[in-house]
Amino acid sequence: MPSPTQPDPSRTGRLREATRDVHAALDAALMERESFASRAGYAQFLAMQRGFHQTVAPLYADPALQALLPGLATRARLALVEQDMADLGLPLPAAAAPQPVSGEAAALGWLYVAEGSSLGAAVLRKLVSRIGLSDTFGARHLAPAAAGPAAHWRDFTTALDAVALDEAGENQAIAGAQAAFSHVAALAEQARSQAPHGA
Secondary structure, eight states: OOOOOOOOOOOOHHHHTTTHHHHHHHHHHHHHTTTTTHHHHHHHHHHHHHHHHHHHOOOHHHHHHHHHHTTGGGOOOOOHHHHHHHHTOOOOOOOOOOOOSSHHHHHHHHHHHHHHHHTTTHHHHHHHHHOOOOBBOOGGGOOOTTHHHHHHHHHHHHHHSSSSOOOHHHHHHHHHHHHHHHHHHHHHHHHHSSTTOOO
């Protein structure tokens, strides 16, 4: 493991470092809004999640990306997010214009963000259990993979780190990850602004 003064040489490590600040800011904003303390707050979180997973769904279905990242298609969670919304009686808004993800390298950055959210879901599962949600009702998309979240993430990052990219591609992957976090933050703000007054 790299020392505190030695950067992580892996692509995953570089992506984590490049998105550390925007990731921390998003996490803080979601907790400040008490997104997991009530069903009203969680409804906003689900709206954000649906918008994001609508954007990344085509990446999970892309044959070229599937060839680079084995098992990618099985990791898609849009259908689970929509089932969670149905469980809670939430209407599915009309699909928004998708955020374009241009290029294979940038797509890897977006997928890094999407898959990373699965790793943090264990904490969120505990929080939403307090408001009556579970792996089979309302929080299906937060349920861990059969192999466990750590192994699921490790399989993904091993494949991600093995993809051959030149320097331009590395920069595009980083830009993609940063764009993904910015997109999620914008979706979170949109969900809050569209929530019923007082929710």
